Amino acid sequence: MPPHDADSAPKPKPKRPPRQLMPEQLAAVRVYNFAEVPLGYDEDLARLEASRCLRCKKPGCVTGCPVGNQIPVFISMILEGDFTGAIAKIRETSNLPAICGRVCPQELQCEGHCNLGRAGEPVAIGRLERFVADMERRRGLKVLRRPEGSTGLRAAVVGSGPSGLTVAGDLARLGHEVTVFEAQPAAGGVLLYGIPEFCLPKAIVREEVEHLLELGVKFEYNVLVGSTLTPDELAAAFDAVFIGTGAPVPMLMRIPGEEMAGVCTANEYLYRANLMKAYRHPEYETTIPLGRQVAVIGGGNVAVDAARMAWRLGAEQVTMIYRRLEKEMPARTEEVRHARAEGTEILFLTNPVRYVGDKTGHVRAIDCIRIELGDCDASGRARPCPVPGSEFQVPADVVVVAIGTGASPLVPRVGGLETDRRGLVVVEPETGRTSRPGFWAAGDVVTGPKTVAMAMAGGKRGARAIHAYLMHERGY
Amino acid sequence: MTLHDPPPHSRAAILSVRELAAGGLFQVDLLAPRVAAKARPGQFVIVEAQAKGARISLPIAEIDAAEGRLALVFRANGLESLRELRAGQYLEALLGPVGRPSLIERVGTVALVGLGVEAFCLVAIARAFREAGNRVLGLVSAEADMLPPLAEKMAAVCTEARAEADGLALIGLLGETLRAEPVSLALAAGPVPLLRAVREMCAAREVRTRLRVSPLMLDGAGLCGGCRVRVGGRLALCCLEGAEFDAAELDLDYIARRQCACHI
Numbered sequence: 001m002p003p004h005d006a007d008s009a010p011k012p013k014p015k016r017p018p019r020q021l022m023p024e025q026l027a028a029v030r031v032y033n034f035a036e037v038p039l040g041y042d043e044d045l046a047r048l049e050a051s052r053c054l055r056c057k058k059p060g061c062v063t064g065c066p067v068g069n070q071i072p073v074f075i076s077m078i079l080e081g082d083f084t085g086a087i088a089k090i091r092e093t094s095n096l097p098a099i100c101g102r103v104c105p106q107e108l109q110c111e112g113h114c115n116l117g118r119a120g121e122p123v124a125i126g127r128l129e130r131f132v133a134d135m136e137r138r139r140g141l142k143v144l145r146r147p148e149g150s151t152g153l154r155a156a157v158v159g160s161g162p163s164g165l166t167v168a169g170d171l172a173r174l175g176h177e178v179t180v181f182e183a184q185p186a187a188g189g190v191l192l193y194g195i196p197e198f199c200l201p202k203a204i205v206r207e208e209v210e211h212l213l214e215l216g217v218k219f220e221y222n223v224l225v226g227s228t229l230t231p232d233e234l235a236a237a238f239d240a241v242f243i244g245t246g247a248p249v250p251m252l253m254r255i256p257g258e259e260m261a262g263v264c265t266a267n268e269y270l271y272r273a274n275l276m277k278a279y280r281h282p283e284y285e286t287t288i289p290l291g292r293q294v295a296v297i298g299g300g301n302v303a304v305d306a307a308r309m310a311w312r313l314g315a316e317q318v319t320m321i322y323r324r325l326e327k328e329m330p331a332r333t334e335e336v337r338h339a340r341a342e343g344t345e346i347l348f349l350t351n352p353v354r355y356v357g358d359k360t361g362h363v364r365a366i367d368c369i370r371i372e373l374g375d376c377d378a379s380g381r382a383r384p385c386p387v388p389g390s391e392f393q394v395p396a397d398v399v400v401v402a403i404g405t406g407a408s409p410l411v412p413r414v415g416g417l418e419t420d421r422r423g424l425v426v427v428e429p430e431t432g433r434t435s436r437p438g439f440w441a442a443g444d445v446v447t448g449p450k451t452v453a454m455a456m457a458g459g460k461r462g463a464r465a466i467h468a469y470l471m472h473e474r475g476y
Numbered sequence: 477m478t479l480h481d482p483p484p485h486s487r488a489a490i491l492s493v494r495e496l497a498a499g500g501l502f503q504v505d506l507l508a509p510r511v512a513a514k515a516r517p518g519q520f521v522i523v524e525a526q527a528k529g530a531r532i533s534l535p536i537a538e539i540d541a542a543e544g545r546l547a548l549v550f551r552a553n554g555l556e557s558l559r560e561l562r563a564g565q566y567l568e569a570l571l572g573p574v575g576r577p578s579l580i581e582r583v584g585t586v587a588l589v590g591l592g593v594e595a596f597c598l599v600a601i602a603r604a605f606r607e608a609g610n611r612v613l614g615l616v617s618a619e620a621d622m623l624p625p626l627a628e629k630m631a632a633v634c635t636e637a638r639a640e641a642d643g644l645a646l647i648g649l650l651g652e653t654l655r656a657e658p659v660s661l662a663l664a665a666g667p668v669p670l671l672r673a674v675r676e677m678c679a680a681r682e683v684r685t686r687l688r689v690s691p692l693m694l695d696g697a698g699l700c701g702g703c704r705v706r707v708g709g710r711l712a713l714c715c716l717e718g719a720e721f722d723a724a725e726l727d728l729d730y731i732a733r734r735q736c737a738c739h740i
Contacts, residue, residue, distance in 0.1 A: 183571060183695070183696070183697045184695065184697075185524065185568070185569040193695070193699070221569070222487075222569050222570060222571045223510075223571075224571055224572070224574065224696065224697055227514060227572070227573055227574065228510055228511060228514060228571070228572065228573070229510070229514075248695075248697065248698060248699040249698045249699065249701075249713070249716075250699070250700070250701040252701065252704070252711055254711065259704070259706075259730050259733045259734045260733060261733075264700075264701070264702070265700060265701035265702075267699050267700050267701060268694060268699075268700035268701055268702050271694060271695060271699065271700055272694070276530070276531060276694075277528075283528060284528045285528060285529045285530040285555060285556070285557050286530045286531065287530075361733050408697065408698050408716075409698075409716065410697070410698070410716065
């Protein structure tokens with residue numbers, strides 16, 4: 001073949017494979033079990049997906065990632081089959097890759113900034129992150145090492161959710177002695193009590209905690225800081241204290257009938273199911289309101305989790321009631337898709353007005369009203385306005401209220417930390433330093449309910465600041 | 477014991493289990509130094525008795541901070557995990573103290589009114605009021621089997637303790653007491669009808685009144701919202717702000733409707 005032919009012919013554009021679909025459990029099957037729904041990429045799928053990455057000079061994905069994961073670098077390592085290198089690269093910036101790969105709203109973070117996504121579909125970064133993190137677990141690749149010596153400096157971490165685990169890991173890797181105080185009998189915070197098994201298997205959370213144990217972190221359970229131990233006692237016994245107590249206190253709508261039997265908060269519903277394993281009653285003693293027609297109020301991730309949990313608890317009909325439109329739902333797109341595939345109906349532009357009960361005081365229906373979107377409010381979203389005369393009834397024998405949560409007041413109140421109007425701890429944004437010397441805070445207790453990755457990012461900033469403080473001001 | 481010791485204190489040891497009355501009324505004495513050191517009369521603990529057992533809230537009946545001991549009095553009802561507790565075991569989990577302590581003031585004469593199993597938390601409260609220099613009148617009632625141990629415990633700590641056979645007689649006794657001497661403060665613990673009757677009777681005589689409620693708490697840290705009550709027109713969580721409220725502000729209808737909502 002004459003060599004010049006190849007040069008003269010127009011070079012065919014390399015054909016990019018489409019975004020690889022995630023293998024999942026079928027909807028008709030998964031509503032009868034609690035196993036994880038997405039099954040994860042295998043090696044072939046992962047490499048095919050990795051081959052789609054443009055390796056941009058200015059990668060948008062990295063700026064979109066709250067912790068700044070070096071995404072194009074680890075993706076090219078996947079392509080080369082260097083999975084150990086890939087997980088080590090992620091662990092330079094992220095403490096919880098197996099968790100973030102599963103529960104981050106990637107469409108708003110990394111994938112939302114992917115340059116490939118401008119014209120077509122972005123690289124499935126979350127699925128690739130999950131793939132290498134799962135590979136790390138499955139193959140027992142250990143990239144974290146316990147530090148050689150100890151600084152002898154002590155840090156207390158209050159709360160073992162995403163921000164607390166991050167701070168504990170980072171400080172332990174820097175050689176500090178870390179003790180985590182947790183009010184529940186197991187570590188993980190919202191990762192345990194809030195996010196269901198079928199979205200995030202608890203074994204993964206346990207393994208992340210085991211990583212920390214290997215790094216020398218101590219855990220003390222069943223300690224309610226602010227009561228069992230006071231912030232003053234922690235301040236006296238430790239060189240630095242980190243507050244990562246999250247935003248666990250549920251909000252309610254304060255509409256008539258909210259006290260009825262069958263109306264519960266999403267936190268209660270999910271806590272009973274996730275942590276207390278009420279779905280295995282009577283083997284487990286905890287019970288849970290079981291309904292044929294379950295209604296969930298709200299449009300966030302927690303609402304979607306509750307709706308999907310209801311199917312698995314045997315509901316015949318699950319309805320979500322949300323006051324805005326689908327594009328404004330704060331829930332992850334993928335979870336909304338999962339919920340719909342499982343049969344969940346979503347009533348948009350609808351708000352509950354009151355709950356209607358039977359003679360025994362058990363909820364039977366919800367009086368709802370249609371909503372019209374008005375001008376934009378402070379959050380930049382259209383303000384929901386009820387349409388007069390548009391009332392209608394939705395039958396429901398279990399109602400789960402998932403309209404948001406607020407910060408726990410206990411530690412700031414007892415510890416004298418400055419809080420804002422919403423009860424969130426006021427911190428210096430770059431360092432997480434609170435108004436009380438020796439105390440730092442990050443995660444939902446500072447920001448209000450946000451994502452796991454954002455809590456982790458806050459934790460990383462906090463850990464850096466605590467380390468600097470310990471090394472310089474505590475005279476190491 | 478310092479905070480840096482390995483945590484044997486994260487689990488509570490069961491020192492003794494006594495069945496106070498037939499029908500599953502138990503007193504469990506616990507060795508839980510950390511919790512006992514902080515516990516004040518009127519507070520709660522969250523208990524998981526066994527690995528697969530329910531997680532429930534129980535009012536603290538007696539506190540011995542020096543010895544690191546707590547006593548809980550409860551009815552096991554349908555809960556096998558509580559019925560099967562034995563001395564020498566550890567509780568799966570004990571969290572506390574939870575809720576705000578009872579407000580102990582020196583006011584003169586205090587009437588403590590209690591009906592049923594909820595009345596046992598008045599024992600620690602009575603002792604504290606007495607130690608604060610008050611004349612403490614204990615007025616209690618309970619079912620036949622439960623009454624002798626309750627009356628005996630109250631008699632040991634109150635200036636004067638009286639027991640009645642049923643709730644109606646108990647209200648009568650309260651009326652009689654209010655007529656007979658100047659009571660500065662009344663504090664009631666028991667089911668909603670009792671709280672309602674105490675509130676009405678004390679309001680008529682302008683006696684300052686506080687009511688204790690015992691809603692079911694699940695996590696104990698403000699998470700589940702199960703212990704919500706309406707007080708002064710707003711919602712409050714008993715695990716963070718309760719479970720003792722000013723009688724005039726507490727919405728008892730709300731609590732009555734909540735009680736049928738409680739799951740174990």
